[in-house]
Amino acid sequence: MSVSVFAAATVANVACGFDALGFAIHEPGDEVIVRKSAQSGLRIVAITGDEGRLPLSVTKNTAGVSAQALLDETGYTGGIEMEIHKKMPLGSGLGSSSASSVAAVVAVNELIGSPFTRAELLRFATEGERAACGVPHADNVGPSLLGGFVLIRSYNPLEVVQLPVPDELWCSVIHPHVEILTEDARNVLRRRIRLEDAVVQWSNLGGLIAGLYQGDYQLIGRSLSDIIFEPTRSLLIPGFDMMKQAAMQAGALGCSISGSGPSVFALCRGEEIARAAADAMQHALTKAGLGSETYVSAINRQGPVIRNL
Amino acid sequence: MSVSVFAAATVANVACGFDALGFAIHEPGDEVIVRKSAQSGLRIVAITGDEGRLPLSVTKNTAGVSAQALLDETGYTGGIEMEIHKKMPLGSGLGSSSASSVAAVVAVNELIGSPFTRAELLRFATEGERAACGVPHADNVGPSLLGGFVLIRSYNPLEVVQLPVPDELWCSVIHPHVEILTEDARNVLRRRIRLEDAVVQWSNLGGLIAGLYQGDYQLIGRSLSDIIFEPTRSLLIPGFDMMKQAAMQAGALGCSISGSGPSVFALCRGEEIARAAADAMQHALTKAGLGSETYVSAINRQGPVIRNL
Known part of the structure; x- marks a missing residue:
């Protein structure tokens, strides 16, 4: 069995909401595929679409860091293989690393029986941002994970507020x-x-x-x-x-x-x-x-x- | 015929909304009474509750400045007498000058046949704040005039947003x-x-x-x-x-x-x-x-x- 998750690009800051507000769009985005494997532990076995720029090491890859943070908390020790398919440009300002992190934690969570709710996954995906930027930003991760407009009300403790989206x-x-x-x-x-x-x-x-x-x-x-x-x-x-x-x-x-x-x-x-x-x-x-x-x-x-x- | 208007005290800033947010409470507040008079122009004929600290001069009193700004725009030249009854402490941080300005513009507007809507009165009341503080703050005047929670979205041009108030x-x-x-x-x-x-x-x-x-x-x-x-x-x-x-x-x-x-x-x-x-x-x-x-x-x-x- 394997699970594929597509997580979308996001627009953070939204003019007046620096480090506080973001929203998700439908495309571009990243796909992460995970499957159980005989070899124990989490391994990133393939990355495409990154022109060779992203590390396969779980501890250096934002998606790997996020997924590992989730696994550490569950105590899950079975083997998991992860493929990361970048379908959006890196360094574009569209939350590329966040999309990978979100796709990774949603996919791993699904694969191991959904121990966490969607909202609970936020802090794991945020760990990937900490690895990428040194700061656990959530204004891309939040909307990519939850959809719509998301306000980061507080970072310490992490609290997000989902805002309504006008239809048009x-x-x-x-x-x-x-x-x-x-x-x-x-x-x-x-x-x-x-x-x-x-x-x-x-x-x-x-x-x-x-x-x-x-x-x-x-x-x-x-x-x-x-x-x-x-x-x-x-x-x-x-x-x-x-x-x-x-x-x-x-x-x-x-x-x-x-x-x-x-x-x-x-x-x-x-x-x-x-x-x-x-x-x-x-x-x-x-x-x-x-x-x-x-x-x-x-x-x-x-x-x-x-x-x- | 005379008109009495009671305008309420307000809480501005509301912790996180410095210069941007305020709300109105029911008491204390100020009462302004106006009536038409034979002598032309606006005159402040009495002020009570101020321990003699507020000026009777229309051009120096925030309520007078606000009411005069309204009258100037209408071209109204008839005589108006104004009494200001301060029923709240000055310098309390509860929008004392704003309450007087709001009561004054609402009263004068009513007296001369309501040429302006409630929302249109905002900029006249704000003129009183400019006289009082040198800056046309609207975070007390706005909620005192409109009730509820008011966000000052922009000062230039002046734009306010009325926010909902939870029942309890x-x-x-x-x-x-x-x-x-x-x-x-x-x-x-x-x-x-x-x-x-x-x-x-x-x-x-x-x-x-x-x-x-x-x-x-x-x-x-x-x-x-x-x-x-x-x-x-x-x-x-x-x-x-x-x-x-x-x-x-x-x-x-x-x-x-x-x-x-x-x-x-x-x-x-x-x-x-x-x-x-x-x-x-x-x-x-x-x-x-x-x-x-x-x-x-x-x-x-x-x-x-x-x-x-």
């Missing part, structure tokens, strides 16, 4: 073909911020959350503003201003950097505008001579997809 | 008999804050707003945390730690400083716990030899009360 909310994502290391993107951040900027930022986060509960698309749009991080982080993304302008002209509610970039997301009301915004962003980037791919999807409310093979 | 949410307020000038309370604030603290603060604000929408009292309680301002501002409030501990032991969901203090509020589930929390806070302060008064009320959803006399 769609997302356009563009991944420009440049790579930004999360570490570099964090290095351009200031360690202290102006109080008045913080007030603007948290007022917008409050407005965004209220907009999600009320299904008020215009309020969502007005709240999608990041005056603290976007001004500096966007300097690392060639063509950012052009892409944003193009998305807004196409009718997007708002547009900002996905995670630490270089991907850029736009939230839109309805599929038609979302497709137009994606096309407009890509057109703007092409004119500047840069390659990219785009993804258009409704907000992903279902979370990981499990198939028993 | 009650508030205990204690006003210790010490005075803190808003200016002093702002002077202890740092102009820059740590990014990691800001993330904690805005995650809590997000949690509080989600808790209000979901009617999740425990989430509201966990989110009522202020790690940025309370640690320094509470130093100006004798007995703060004892009061907070007493309120929490009495079962309050959370407890923090009201506005810039010295009043302290606790949010509670139900009247019984709210009364117990108020008693416990007062008892703690009495033991420390300090006088105080307490107010216990459900969250005030109705806003100002108009009586045509």
